[in-house]
Amino acid sequence: MNPTASASVSIEPTGVRGVSLYRLPQVQDERGMLTFAEVRSHMPFAVERFFMVYRVPSREVRGEHAHKVLHQFLVCVSGSCSVIADDGAAGREFLLNSPALGLYLPPMTWCVHHKYSPDAVLLVLASDVYESADYIRDYAVFMDLVRTRV
Amino acid sequence: MNPTASASVSIEPTGVRGVSLYRLPQVQDERGMLTFAEVRSHMPFAVERFFMVYRVPSREVRGEHAHKVLHQFLVCVSGSCSVIADDGAAGREFLLNSPALGLYLPPMTWCVHHKYSPDAVLLVLASDVYESADYIRDYAVFMDLVRTRV
Numbered sequence: 356m357n358p359t360a361s362a363s364v365s366i367e368p369t370g371v372r373g374v375s376l377y378r379l380p381q382v383q384d385e386r387g388m389l390t391f392a393e394v395r396s397h398m399p400f401a402v403e404r405f406f407m408v409y410r411v412p413s414r415e416v417r418g419e420h421a422h423k424v425l426h427q428f429l430v431c432v433s434g435s436c437s438v439i440a441d442d443g444a445a446g447r448e449f450l451l452n453s454p455a456l457g458l459y460l461p462p463m464t465w466c467v468h469h470k471y472s473p474d475a476v477l478l479v480l481a482s483d484v485y486e487s488a489d490y491i492r493d494y495a496v497f498m499d500l501v502r503t504r505v
Numbered sequence: 506m507n508p509t510a511s512a513s514v515s516i517e518p519t520g521v522r523g524v525s526l527y528r529l530p531q532v533q534d535e536r537g538m539l540t541f542a543e544v545r546s547h548m549p550f551a552v553e554r555f556f557m558v559y560r561v562p563s564r565e566v567r568g569e570h571a572h573k574v575l576h577q578f579l580v581c582v583s584g585s586c587s588v589i590a591d592d593g594a595a596g597r598e599f600l601l602n603s604p605a606l607g608l609y610l611p612p613m614t615w616c617v618h619h620k621y622s623p624d625a626v627l628l629v630l631a632s633d634v635y636e637s638a639d640y641i642r643d644y645a646v647f648m649d650l651v652r653t654r655v
Contacts, residue, residue: 387565389556390556391555393554394552394555395553395634402555403543407582409582415537432628474583476582
């Protein structure tokens with residue numbers, strides 16, 4: 356378990372405003388795999404909360420909201436799920452199917468999760484504690500806010 | 506996905522110095538399960554790094570070291586594994602088999618992971634970046650340091 360700090364994280368823009376796909380370093384040896392990220396050097400926010408979503412029936416759709424100020428970093432640490440990220444002008448679907456794939460969602464990104472595999476566990480690192488007032492749950496309201504901010 | 510900040514985390518001492526077992530809140534609805542923790546209010550350190558260990562052959566033993574100053578919080582987010590935590594005077598084995606079970610390991614805890622199930626993914630939140638000088642890899646050296654500190 357000797358990941359060096361020099362192992363690089365690849366960060367790809369996605370065409371959705373501020374949304375980035377992270378390919379995290381993987382260290383493999385005879386004892387298995389290790390994937391890691393450093394908060395200060397790799398991630399664009401401090402982690403104040405984490406949550407895990409699991410045992411989601413495959414027909415279910417989760418998310419379907421945006422956040423006003425919350426930053427999130429999503430890793431499907433087991434199984435797979437799909438995440439649609441939409442900035443109000445462009446949207447893209449991401450298949451998260453590896454602990455080494457992270458999806459960064461800045462504030463004001465409409466997000467939908469679906470197609471959870473039976474064994475899927477979605478880990479979300481978040482920049483703040485839960486605040487119901489930070490949620491935008493109506494897509495029309497989200498679009499109004501997007502237009503206001505442009 | 507409406508976890509309230511009031512949902513409580515149960516924190517149990519374990520008999521091993523400073524090591525605590527966390528039972529994280531679980532929120533269940535028809536769309537699946539959600540488990541969460543807040544860093545400031547629930548956890549005894551700021552998260553500076555996270556890593557995931559997976560695809561560990563079941564015969565393999567990982568860990569087998571202590572840290573001088575690093576704090577760690579372990580969650581087996583998929584499958585199961587066993588973690589032995591040892592303060593030099595008392596040791597105990599913990600079966601981690603739920604995303605809602607977290608094991609906090611303070612500095613100067615000798616730790617061994619084993620019995621990984623084929624689908625196990627161990628998530629570790631850590632208080633600092635990787636520093637090879639922080640590792641104590643020899644149990645005799647660990648015991649010498651424990652005796653010095655008592």
